[in-house]
Amino acid sequence: MLHWKKLTKKEQIERVQTALSKNVNFAKDATLGYPASKLDGKVFYTDAPFLKDAPVLMTFVANPNHIGCHTVGVSESAFAGTHEIEREALDILAVDVFGSEENEYDGYIATGGTEANIQAMWMYRNYFMNTFGAKASEIVLIASEDTHYSIAKGSNLLMLDWIKVPVSFDDRKINVVTFENQILEAQKQGKKYFIVFCNMGTTMFGSVDHPDDYISLLEKYSLNYKMHVDAAYGGFVYPFLAKENPLSFKNPSISSITIDAHKMLQAPYGTGIFLCRKGLIENALTKEAAYVE
Numbered sequence: 001m002l003h004w005k006k007l008t009k010k011e012q013i014e015r016v017q018t019a020l021s022k023n024v025n026f027a028k029d030a031t032l033g034y035p036a037s038k039l040d041g042k043v044f045y046t047d048a049p050f051l052k053d054a055p056v057l058m059t060f061v062a063n064p065n066h067i068g069c070h071t072v073g074v075s076e077s078a079f080a081g082t083h084e085i086e087r088e089a090l091d092i093l094a095v096d097v098f099g100s101e102e103n104e105y106d107g108y109i110a111t112g113g114t115e116a117n118i119q120a121m122w123m124y125r126n127y128f129m130n131t132f133g134a135k136a137s138e139i140v141l142i143a144s145e146d147t148h149y150s151i152a153k154g155s156n157l158l159m160l161d162w163i164k165v166p167v168s169f170d171d172r173k174i175n176v177v178t179f180e181n182q183i184l185e186a187q188k189q190g191k192k193y194f195i196v197f198c199n200m201g202t203t204m205f206g207s208v209d210h211p212d213d214y215i216s217l218l219e220k221y222s223l224n225y226k227m228h229v230d231a232a233y234g235g236f237v238y239p240f241l242a243k244e245n246p247l248s249f250k251n252p253s254i255s256s257i258t259i260d261a262h263k264m265l266q267a268p269y270g271t272g273i274f275l276c277r278k279g280l281i282e283n284a285l286t287k288e289a290a291y292v293e
């Protein structure tokens with residue numbers, strides 16, 4: 001582990017205090033104009049004496065703004081201290097747990113797994129459009145029938161078709177014979193670009209997809225595809241149990257991953273994580289967000 005270092009309670013408090021000291025302080029600094037505010041002390045007990053011993057709560061009541069993606073470009077300097085902590089958390093996950101090379105990924109803490117999954121399909125839809133001039137009707141999502149409903153939601157929002165691959169009743173593995181027929185049929189219907197979602201722990205069965213079941217057929221027909229891993233449910237379990245993890249950045253076919261700390265990492269809701277290889281997130285940067293660095 002390169003980034004994952006165990007800190008004592010005292011070191012955690014110092015780390016957070018140092019980070020917060022580099023942020024704008026809503027209680028003391030001139031902050032009019034920032035789209036954020038000091039939390040209401042009557043509701044959030046911002047002066048409670050126990051906060052000095054509770055580094056996470058201390059950060060919550062400081063209410064730093066982490067809008068945007070802090071692994072690429074320039075971030076808002078008013079929250080530089082805690083943006084640095086966000087990058088440390090992402091380094092642990094991308095490099096130590098999911099096998100990325102140093103500085104070879106982008107990512108951010110998301111609201112949850114649904115957002116991170118939709119971010120992936122939005123990014124790839126735009127990637128295919130920007131890079132190959134694809135039309136939305138030529139792009140298709142692929143995921144097993146056990147996949148989380150966020151894929152159906154994203155397919156609806158982004159108006160992309162979805163190929164639902166059946167799984168076998170007993171072991172929940174995808175049916176490769178049907179999948180082969182489905183991609184041949186999709187090609188006949190004019191689909192040229194494929195966004196594949198592999199599950200690392202389905203919600204209802206905990207099943208983990210074998211990426212080669214998809215990859216071998218996509219490559220047999222030389223299809224243009226990108227592959228995302230939905231590790232929202234299993235991402236804090238499977239990498240620690242499996243002898244080999246084919247669903248990591250060590251696998252060149254995999255370009256992005258969703259993980260959810262509010263599922264198996266005992267974190268509060270609102271702690272999804274989105275990770276992707278460098279060179280992709282630019283496809284989902286909204287130029288109109290001009291007030292954010």
Ligand SMILES: Cc1ncc(COP(=O)(O)O)c(C=O)c1O
Pocket residue numbers: 111112113114115117148150201202203230231232233260272
């Ligand atoms: C496999 C999987 N993916 C995505 C999600 C969506 O996560 P969230 O509820 O954080 O949006 C869930 C939630 O249960 C899930 O189990």
